[in-house]
Amino acid sequence: MQRWVAEVLGSDAFELRRASSDASFRSYWRLLHAGGTAILMDAPPAQEDCGRFADLSRRFRAVGVNTPEVFAEDRLNGFLLLSDFGDQVYLRVLDAANVDRLYGDALATLAILQAHGPTQGLPVFDAAFIRRELDLFHDWFLAAFPDVADQARTSGLLGSVARVLVENALEQPRVCMHRDYHSRNLMQLEHANPGVLDFQDAVVGPVTYDLVSLLRDCYITWPADQVIEWATGYCARAGQQGGFDVPDRARFLRWFDLMGVQRHLKACGIFARLHRRDGKSHYLTDIPRTLAYILAVAPQYPELAALARLLEQQVCPRLEQLSVSQTVETRDAVD
Structure with a gap:
């Protein structure tokens, strides 16, 4: 080097x-x-x-x-x-006084990415791709609770949840998707804010994926009503700029909510894998926040109510079991 x-x-x-x-x-x-x-x-x-x-x-x-x-x-x-974007990552500098301005910049950049970002040559976030991501939840997160993992798989619960989430993703307009657009990958800059990092896994995928990654961030939480205001405001602006049909508010929020459930299930799997496989156990502290998003959204949708009960009754009371689960000696690339 x-x-x-x-x-x-x-x-x-x-x-x-x-x-x-x-x-x-x-x-x-x-x-x-x-x-x-x-x-x-x-x-x-x-x-x-x-x-x-x-x-x-x-x-x-x-x-x-x-x-x-x-x-x-x-x-x-x-x-x-x-080029050097410095050290001011969004997660370190965000507070109630600056969040509207910094998120305003991040949402404006996201609108550019979705309206004009490249799609040719990018992988497609299709049904098989989504299911592979959801498998991370079972194979790495639920695997720390073997009885729960067996129940979820044999009962067909995970399969039915996957069908709902895949259908929700595939009915949305497809755009250039960063795939990890959140406060740890955005840098506060004096000019042309924000600097955008960690985009190498970009795909063509649903319009709400990056939006929910930013607004229901696994690393920082904002008031629920403020999140909805940001999301619905973005929908109208981005639809005009990106040239896709803007759905009614209820349908858009369903897209947004269920896309968040898919991403947060995946994130729980990745955090557990980082702990169990790669020894990066500090990511365990982000799991309660990530699960909280699922538990706030899932009960609102009858098709996800059983998932909410499983997590609330059988997983959340036993989260400490994950922290002491045996590390798996494997060293494959992190997806």
Whole structure:
């Protein structure tokens, strides 16, 4: 890595400092050189595709989404040299005084992404894709409660829930979908706010997915009525900008609610996998918040009432069982 940086810069007069890491195998280093900074991404090729990040960053920047500029790349070894967005991640700076302004910027950027973002060459978030995501909930989260996992599978509960959530997703307009659009992947900037990160898994998918990822964020919670106000306001603006038909309020909120249930079930599975497989146990603290979103929404829809009862009665009282579940010795790529 240091040899490659020296070749790119034509100098070995630089310093690398650890900047951050994430839920994947990628790590990030801040490069200090000649009075300026840049970010070096180290993405092990066996697990990550830095080329996809570089290609999508250029495509997103071309339509007005502020993703990092790619200064240099070594796809064979998994290195990218990127512009530096600093340290002000949304999650660290959001508060009641600035949330309308910062979310306003994030929603405006999302509207651009959905109206003008690339779709050619992106995977499609189809029924099989959605079911694979939902399988994470059973295979990693419920697996910590074997009796509950067996009951949910043999009773057909998970299958019926999956059918409802797949149908809900597929009836929505399809747009360019970031797939992880939330407060840990948005950077507060003085100009062209926000900086957008972690977009390499973009797909073509339902219009409410990124919206609910942002507004019902697994890492920070806002008042429910405020979330609905943001969501319905966005629907009208984005429909006009993106050229898709805007449904009535009730139908849109159903799309939004059920899309959130799908995402939050997936997220619980991923958080459990990060703990059990990868030893990243700090993600367990995000599970109660994520489950709370499901428990707030599911009882409102008769087809999800049994899921709500299962979680409330048999899982939530035993969450500590997940924290002591045995780590599985596997090291595949994080999806």
